[in-house]
Amino acid sequence: MKLTADSGSTKTEWVLTGKDKAVHWHAETEGLNPFHLNKKQMLDILQPMVESMPNGGKTVCDVEFYGAGCALPNRQEIVRRVLESLLPAGCRIQVESDLKGAAKAVCQGEAGICCILGTGSNSCQFDGQEIVTSTPSLGYILGDEGSGATLGCTLLNHVLKNLLPKHLCKAFVEEYDISLSKVLDSIYSQPQAARYMAGFVPFLSKYREEPSIQELLAEEFEKFFQKNVIRAYDTTLPVHMVGSVAYVFKEELAKVTTSLGLITGRILRRPLETLLTT
Numbered sequence: 155m156k157l158t159a160d161s162g163s164t165k166t167e168w169v170l171t172g173k174d175k176a177v178h179w180h181a182e183t184e185g186l187n188p189f190h191l192n193k194k195q196m197l198d199i200l201q202p203m204v205e206s207m208p209n210g211g212k213t214v215c216d217v218e219f220y221g222a223g224c225a226l227p228n229r230q231e232i233v234r235r236v237l238e239s240l241l242p243a244g245c246r247i248q249v250e251s252d253l254k255g256a257a258k259a260v261c262q263g264e265a266g267i268c269c270i271l272g273t274g275s276n277s278c279q280f281d282g283q284e285i286v287t288s289t290p291s292l293g294y295i296l297g298d299e300g301s302g303a304t305l306g307c308t309l310l311n312h313v314l315k316n317l318l319p320k321h322l323c324k325a326f327v328e329e330y331d332i333s334l335s336k337v338l339d340s341i342y343s344q345p346q347a348a349r350y351m352a353g354f355v356p357f358l359s360k361y362r363e364e365p366s367i368q369e370l371l372a373e374e375f376e377k378f379f380q381k382n383v384i385r386a387y388d389t390t391l392p393v394h395m396v397g398s399v400a401y402v403f404k405e406e407l408a409k410v411t412t413s414l415g416l417i418t419g420r421i422l423r424r425p426l427e428t429l430l431t432t
Contacts, residue, residue: 155213157241160255160426161221162397163187163273164349167426170207170214175430179208185273187223188232189293190346196236204240211240217247220255220429222274225291253278254285259425260394266419267387271407272397273352275301275378279387289382294348300378302352302399308374309354310337318366326357359402371403375410384414392419 155178160167163185170179183199191199204211217237224230230249237247257268257280270276275298278288294303312318313326314334326332341347361367383393393416395407401423411418422428 155208156216156218157211157214158426158430159217159219159221160252160424160429161186161219161224162252163190163222164352166221167424168203169426169430171430177430181206185349186221186233188221188229189223193232193236196233197239200236200240212242214241215245217241217245218255218429219247219249220252220425221249222252224249225251225253252276253288253291255429256396256425257285259428260396260420260422262420262428266391267383267389267393269300269378269383269393269395269400270397271300271302271378271395271400271403273302273348274298275304275382275397275399277382277386279391287386289386294351297381298348299381300375300399301348302355303348304351305358305371305374305399306351306354308370309358310351312366312370319364322361322364322366325361326354329357330354355399355402362403362406368406371406372410375403375407376414379410379414379416383416389416392417394419394421396422396425398423 156171158169166183166186168181169177171177181203183203186196186199219233219237221233224233234247234249253270253276256270257278260268261280261282263282265281268278268280274291276291278285280286292298294301294307298304313323314337316323340350358367358371393411400407400421404421408418
C-alpha cells in the first residue's frame with residue numbers, strides 16, 4: 155500500500171492507495187512543518203493517525219510526503235525519521251517539499267510556474283519533472299507575500315490602526331472579539347502565529363466586495379508576483395497556483411496576473427487528488 159501526504163503549515167492530508175490507485179483510507183492531521191514542530195510534537199500527532207489506519211499501518215510499503223518546511227535536506231530527514239519510527243521496517247519513505255508536490259500537480263508534466271498561496275507562500279519554475287529554480291520562502295517575518303498569514307497580518311494592522319472604514323473595523327472587532335492585548339499576545343507570545351493570522355482570511359473573503367478590501371488584496375497579491383515571480387522566472391510560461399488562498403481568491407488573483415501581463419494557468423485548492431493520478 156502507498157501512503158501519500160500533502161502537508162502545509164496548518165494541516166496535512168493523508169491518503170492510502172493500493173496498486174490500482176483506489177483510495178482505501180483518508181485522514182487529516184495538523185500541519186507537520188519541521189520548522190514549527192519538534193520530533194516529539196510530530197510523534198504525538200502521527201501516532202494516533204497511524205493507529206487509525208487499516209491494520210495499524212502495517213501494510214504500508216511506500217510513502218511520498220510533500221511538506222511545507224521540507225525543502226532543506228536536514229528538515230526532510232527529521233520528518234523521514236519520525237515516519238520511519240512509526241511505519242514497517244524497510245518501508246520506502248520519500249520526503250520532499252510541498253512546492254515539488256504542488257508543481258507536479260498543477261503543471262501536469264509540462265513546463266510552468268507554480269505558486270503556493272496558503273497559510274504560507276512559495277513559488278518555483280518547473281520543467282515538467284523537476285524544479286529549475288525557486289525564490290526562497292522566508293516566512294511571515296522576512297517575507298511571505300500573498301500568504302494567508304501575511305494577508306491576516308495586513309488586515310490586523312489596518313484594523314488596529316483604523317486604516318479601514320469604520321464599519322469594517324467595527325464588524326471585525328465584533329466578529330472576532332479581539333483586543334490589542336489579545337492580538338499582541340497571540341502573535342508574540344503564543345506558538346503558531348502564522349496560523350493565527352491566517353485565521354482572519356475568511357473576513358477578507360466575506361467583505362471582498364468592499365473597495366478597501368479589494369485594494370488590500372490587489373496590493374498584497376501584486377507584491378507577491380513582483381517579488382517572487384516577475385523578477386525570477388520565465389514569464390512566458392503559464393502561472394499556476396495552488397492552496398486555500400489561491401482557490402478562494404482566484405478571481406482577484408486572475409485580475410492581478412492579467413494586469414501584470416502574466417498568463418494565468420490552473421488554480422487548485424489541493425494538489426493531492428491530482429498527485430494520486432500522476
